[in-house]
Amino acid sequence: MATNYLKKIISARVYDVARETELQVAPELTKRLGNQVLLKREDNQPVFSFKLRGAYNKMAHLPPEALKRGVIAASAGNHAQGVALAAAKMKCKAVIVMPLTTPSLKINAVKARGGSWVEVILHGESYSDAFKYSELLEKKRGLTFVHPFDDPDVIAGQGTIALEIFQQYQEPIDAIFVAIGGGGLIAGIGEYVKAVSPKTKVIGVQSVDSDAMRRSLEANKRIEMKDVGLFSDGTAVKLVGKETFRICKRVVDDIITVDTDEICAAINDVFTDTRSILEPAGALAIAGMKKYVDKHRLKKKTLVAIACGANMNFSRLRFVAERADVGEFREAVFAVTIPEERGSFRRFCELLGNRNITEFNYRIADQSEAHIFVGIGTQKASDSSTIAKHFHKAKFATIDLTHDELAKSHLRHMVGGRSTLAQDELLYRFEFPERPGALMKFLTSMAPNWNISLFHYRNHGADYGRILVGIQVPKNEQKKFQNFLASLGYPHWNETDNPAYRLFLK
Known part of the structure; x- marks a missing residue:
């Protein structure tokens, strides 16, 4: 029997912990884009994210015996805070598995929200890794899993956002832009929108390096990504949900992808209009809306973007500010x-x-x-x-x-460094999860006879580290070097022929 999502959304229990958030005009964006731009301020929730809606609604519908045994969740941070707050409210034990790459701000917030009711376990380098480990613990400890997106009660809880939007704005809405990770938010919003206002377009937004839903909808089957980008950690999902995929096939009109620079520019845009600072995932919808307006040359439309989260590490702002100008x-x-x-x-x-x-x-x-x-x-x-x-x-x-990523991330901080001693130099860019031991793993994995002739690392306050390395590899050891790269397992790019490198560093 098909789930009646409209009924589930209308009857969802979210307001014990969540609040009705503002639907706010963004005056500067409205003026610049030539369209009425409204921001749905989910960043103003008690946990600075929409996620507590779905988490609480799921737990509120559990039978008493399940609550007594306790729950478990896997999350990159925002869902975890929602589960933690719900657990403390319901006096229910909760185990929360979070990736090792999760910003400390979110880990500390989860512990603070849940207090003695919550146990935090750090495992894996992505949400998918944390999810697989949580499945093992679920069976081992007899807990009930609270899925961050692929659950009808969670989806219905997120759908209450759309219910509020149409109560708050009585005029026609041309499009609603929604960030997509696993798909729970857009599935809930899409179900409500298509039930009450079928002409309103539901546009999904993903980062270019974490676009599992876009790929899946294109292929008409769920596609699992081998790697996902970590800048927008809240949407870094390798495989979308079965139920969310089924719903999105029906309710999503289009998906647009944005890069890191465009996300940073959107964070800056929202700050200009509201003096609030969104996290990268929280600004995805705004970045996608801007790109969609430009692509389709929209004018005099009413557009809503879900500002879905604001759990931003302060140290990350340096990177955001640096890249926002390029993105804008x-x-x-x-x-x-x-x-x-x-x-x-x-x-x-x-x-x-x-x-x-x-x-x-x-x-x-x-x-x-x-x-x-x-x-x-x-x-x-x-x-x-x-x-x-x-x-x-x-x-x-x-x-x-x-x-040019090499120029923007590294060269602008290194101009002027040449050496006649750097014979047989290969230049590579690497990305790795920003956690203790990752840089040391890289260094200790190298053969002792390969000399590092250039090295640039800068902590951007993000969830991943970026290094630029010049390595002197004799020509007869090229195959061995390629084997090293494969065994290392970090995303990497050969920049040896980059013209900027040849001008400034070669």
Whole structure:
């Protein structure tokens, strides 16, 4: 028998712990995008996320004997806080398994919400790893599993957000934008929207490196991703739920993907309008809405974006601020080669005119040419190509690095480092879960006769570490090096032929 989600949503029990959140006009976004933009402020919940709705509704529908035995959950943080708060409210024991990559802010919040009723266990590098371990503990301890997304009661609890939206706004709504991890939030919202306002589009938003739902809907079957990006940790799900996938096939009109820079820009947008700081997953819907408006050239529409979470580590703000300008097309980055002669530096500066310089790096390295790393303030996406053409016209060789990950993450902090000693150097970028021992694992896995000739690591306050490494590998050991990369298991990119590397570091 099919679940009557409209009935379940209307009768859901969420307000013992949750509150009706504001549906708030975003004045600056509305003005800039030429559409009425409304933010559903789920970041204002007691646990700074929508997740307590579904968690509490599930636990409120458990029989007394199940509550007495206790519950277990797997979560990257926000669902865990919802379960912890519900457990303390109901005086029910809860075991919560969280990935090792979970920000400390969320781990500490879970312990604070649940107090003595909650036991936190850290296991694995992603939600999927934590989930598999929680399944073992569920059977071993005889607990009841509270799924973060793939459960009708959880889905119905999240659906109460849509119920509130249509009570709060009586005029037609053209589209609602919703972040997707496992699919519980968009499934609940979609079920209600399509029941009461079928013409309203339900648009899912995922990060480009964690788009399991998009891939699954395209393939018409659930697709499990081998790796997921960790920046938007709240949506880092390798495999979407069976029930959420079934629902999404019917209620989701479109899915749009956004990158890290676009998410950072959206965090900045919401701060400008509300003075609140969303976590990356919390800002996904806003980033996707902006991209969708631009892609479809929407004007004078009413758009709602779910601001679904604000559990942000303060140390991560440095990275967000650095990348927001690129994501909002407010900064373009270039490598420019000019003659190493008197007057050329001044001529280059004159070309810049009144443009705002965001970064300028230069160090003398060659008798005939000077290589400059420059960041320039921009107004729109097309400005970077316009500026590059302007430099080329003046006979200055130019490379547009605005979308070059190596340049944005590393080179801008390293310009000027060359060495004639770095023979047989290979340059690689690596990402690894930011947890104790990960960097040491990398270093100790290397063969002792491979010399590190360049190394750059910068803690971005994110859930993953990024390093740039120059490694001197003799040509007869290339195969051995490739085997090393495979055994290491970290995502990696060969940057040896990157033109920016050859200009500034080679």
